[in-house]
Amino acid sequence: MSQVNAKQVVRVQTEDFNVAEEYAAIAQDNSDGAVVTFAGKVRDFNDGSAVTDLTLEHYPGMTEAVLVQLAEQANERWPLNYVTIIHRVGRMELGEQIVFIGVTSAHRKAAFAACEFLIDFLKTKAPFWKLEAGEQGNNWVEARDSDEQAATMWNESE
Amino acid sequence: MIQVLFFAQVRELLGTAKVEVAAEGVTNTEQLREALAAKDEKWAKVLTSDKLLVAVNQTMSSWDAAVKDGDEVAFFPPVTGG
Numbered sequence: 703m704s705q706v707n708a709k710q711v712v713r714v715q716t717e718d719f720n721v722a723e724e725y726a727a728i729a730q731d732n733s734d735g736a737v738v739t740f741a742g743k744v745r746d747f748n749d750g751s752a753v754t755d756l757t758l759e760h761y762p763g764m765t766e767a768v769l770v771q772l773a774e775q776a777n778e779r780w781p782l783n784y785v786t787i788i789h790r791v792g793r794m795e796l797g798e799q800i801v802f803i804g805v806t807s808a809h810r811k812a813a814f815a816a817c818e819f820l821i822d823f824l825k826t827k828a829p830f831w832k833l834e835a836g837e838q839g840n841n842w843v844e845a846r847d848s849d850e851q852a853a854t855m856w857n858e859s860e
Numbered sequence: 861m862i863q864v865l866f867f868a869q870v871r872e873l874l875g876t877a878k879v880e881v882a883a884e885g886v887t888n889t890e891q892l893r894e895a896l897a898a899k900d901e902k903w904a905k906v907l908t909s910d911k912l913l914v915a916v917n918q919t920m921s922s923w924d925a926a927v928k929d930g931d932e933v934a935f936f937p938p939v940t941g942g
Contacts, residue, residue, distance in 0.1 A: 742942055758941070759868055761934060764918035789941060801942055821942055827920070829934075830941025831868035842869040845911075845938030 709784045710777070712769040714760060716792040719802050727804075728784035734806040736813040740821055742801035744794050753836045758791045758800065761829035765789075768828045776805070776820055780812040787820060789830065819856055826853040862886065862927060864896065867936035873906045883929035889914045890923040892933055911938055 711727075713719075721741055729737045746753045773785045786804040794800060803820045807813040832843035861880045871877050879896070886892050893914070897907040906912075915934045916925050927933055 760941070761865075761867055761915070761918070761936070764915060764934070767918055768920075825942035826939065828941050829867065829915070829936060829939050831937065832940045833868070842872075842937070843940045845940050849942075 710770075710773045711786045711788075712766055712773060713786075713788045714762075714765050714769070714791055715788065716790060718790070718799055719788050721799075721802065724786055724788065724802055724804055728786055728806050731783055731806065733808060734783050735808050736810040737804070737806045738810070738813040738817040739805075740801075740803040740817050741799055742821070744796055744798050744800050746796060753796060753834045755793060755795045755835050756800075757793045757833040757835070758789075759831045759833065760789075760791050764829050769824065772820055772823050772827065775823075776816045779819070780807065780816045781809070782807050782812065782816055785816070785820070787824070789824070789828070791830070822849070822852045822856065825849045861929065862892065863932045864892070865932065865934040867934060869937050870906055870912070870935055874903060883927075886927055888923070888927055889916065889921055889925045889933065892927050893923070893935070896935075907935065909937075912936075913938065 721739065725739055744756050769787050773787060776782060776785060782805055784806040788802040790800050803817050805813045805817045826849055834841050834843055862883050864879045864881055866874055866877055881892060881895060886895055893907050897904040913936055914921050916927060917932055
């Protein structure tokens with residue numbers, strides 16, 4: 703668990719998370735008019751060969767530091783109140799939850815934008831690596847140019 | 861000594877997660893990469909990939925970033941979290 707402050711929570715963990723609990727934890731301030739959450743799941747992606755499960759490797763220490771930095775950057779850019787980033791590591795089966803982003807703000811536009819910014823940057827900056835296991839054996843997931851472009855867009859937009 | 865870590869496919873291809881490198885004559889990340897690549901053909905192939913990323917003391921760095929005795933340097937492939 704790393705915290706920027708009481709309202710900025712970053713967690714890298716093997717266990718699953720409960721979206722309702724995470725929502726409740728950040729949706730308690732009546733000055734917030736908007737709560738935006740994102741949950742990412744393990745899906746059958748890549749080259750069409752069936753994936754059975756995924757193992758998430760990370761760089762302990764650096765991962766948490768990068769996620770804290772991202773939360774701070776989002777805070778500087780938008781008027782946010784709560785920010786929660788949770789990313790699971792270890793082995794996960796198809797359909798399991800892997801990542802959670804929760805953001806609150808007085809305004810929906812800031813909350814939506816910050817949530818999308820956080821997942822876009824997490825995908826290209828945080829040192830996580832996916833190893834897929836499937837019928838064809840194990841295979842490291844390739845980084846996608848589309849993810850890199852999604853993150854780059856934020857540098858060009860307002 | 862410089863502590864060197866390898867992650868994901870880089871670790872798998874090299875068959876090791878960690879090595880120590882003497883700091884003499886190594887002043888930046890590119891020199892450290894070259895010193896490791898000189899080990900053999902396999903190390904050369906993995907470490908000269910144009911997609912390879914490097915972090916110095918847990919911060920993403922460039923190939924001219926300074927490296928000194930006692931630093932922790934990690935080499936890894938492009939990240940795929942989220």
